[in-house]
Amino acid sequence: MSTNQNIKVAVDAVVFGYTSREGLSVLLIKRNIDPFKGSWALPGGLVGNQETLEDAVQRELSEETGVNINYLEQLYSFGQQGRDPRNRVISITYYGLVKPDGFELKANTDAADVKWFNIKKLPKLAFDHQAILQVARTRLQNKMQYEPVGFELLEEKFPFSELEKLYMAVLDRHIDRRNFKKKVSKFGFLEETNEKQLLDGAGRPGNLYRFNEQKYFELKEQGISFEI
Amino acid sequence: MSTNQNIKVAVDAVVFGYTSREGLSVLLIKRNIDPFKGSWALPGGLVGNQETLEDAVQRELSEETGVNINYLEQLYSFGQQGRDPRNRVISITYYGLVKPDGFELKANTDAADVKWFNIKKLPKLAFDHQAILQVARTRLQNKMQYEPVGFELLEEKFPFSELEKLYMAVLDRHIDRRNFKKKVSKFGFLEETNEKQLLDGAGRPGNLYRFNEQKYFELKEQGISFEI
DNA sequence: TCAAAAGTGTTCTTCGTACACCCATGA
């Protein structure tokens, strides 16, 4: 059993982005080699002998998509036989969060195309990537409810309503504005700036807020736990 | 990057057991080959070309320890270079739960010895297994608070106090008996039998309870969520 | 009759939730 093992190790990444225009989106590449040539798939590829798993993810993302990832966390490892028709490949998957200003894409040699897809309008995906994406979505939903990772999807300064809409988009349910504000404010890691939102249409401009990560870590040290 | 990848794939398992006598325990093997010959380590080994990751874990456990695993869940994948001094090995780790009556051990060819160690009296471990164990412990603590996995560590029928002591051992804090009973009973997946505990000493014998898994799944379907 | 462990209810506080009107701005 310990001799002649012939299994390849890959990484794949589910990268989430959010804008209030587009909602919650996922970054996909169009494959330009077989198998699944022409299909949309998660960015990813084989791990180099000398690089860590995280480095491999970062490298693949920059090779294939050009995005700047802001938060990266290991998701799950998939190892079923037949998930890649060529060889036995186990894939260690990650999910990542990108701020809206890191949204510019450039498809590269390895990919025929790169695009953001709204989470509700996904194409058919190659391999078992549909299942991976589902796991990632569920994980993000859970994670956002007990750690303030949502801020990794917003600009540095944002109106409160952005945060609220983000939570509604990810959790896919309505949230009461007043209760949500009360709950988030209570923790004390959100700073009000004295700037106001720049408007794109009518309506009263909201105050801009900033997430104080330093403060959050202090509170976490003290055992205060975030929950939405 | 895609040519001549030379990385081995292994699985390792953190197996937890519980008895009120011994408290929360972890199953370790004594290595009989180098590196770390003579050190205690988590059971595990390389994955065969034709087996799933879960199968590999089950096989290693039965080869090395002879325990019957009751619940198995993937934990995390560790891939740092240097974690195995021989080759680049990435390890996909699992944690498992064993009922007290599956406690009999038999060390086998692959291991010089197998033993249960109380979680508070662990020896130095080989490789990065100390870190893996820490991740597993934290995961178990979290998991037990939102899914009733604790029952996988108890006999089929158990006095209520067993459940309570188990939670105290895993969470490492005091739990109020009355509040705990109220909370657990409320869910309705715990059945009271009309048998009573067999005593080992003085004290009033407790009623025996049984976990109704069927009922739990029904409740879960209805969106009722377990939380301690 | 004593020691050991199990069984059981009430009160108080905290948190979650439901809910509607006024304000600032651009068109």
Next chain:
DNA sequence: TCATGGGTGTACGAAGAACACTTTTGA
């Protein structure tokens, strides 16, 4: 002046936390 979206407080009910005495058994 109208339409759009932001800002704000209160009241009710549910759940969590603190807390002590009685019962059953073996020695």
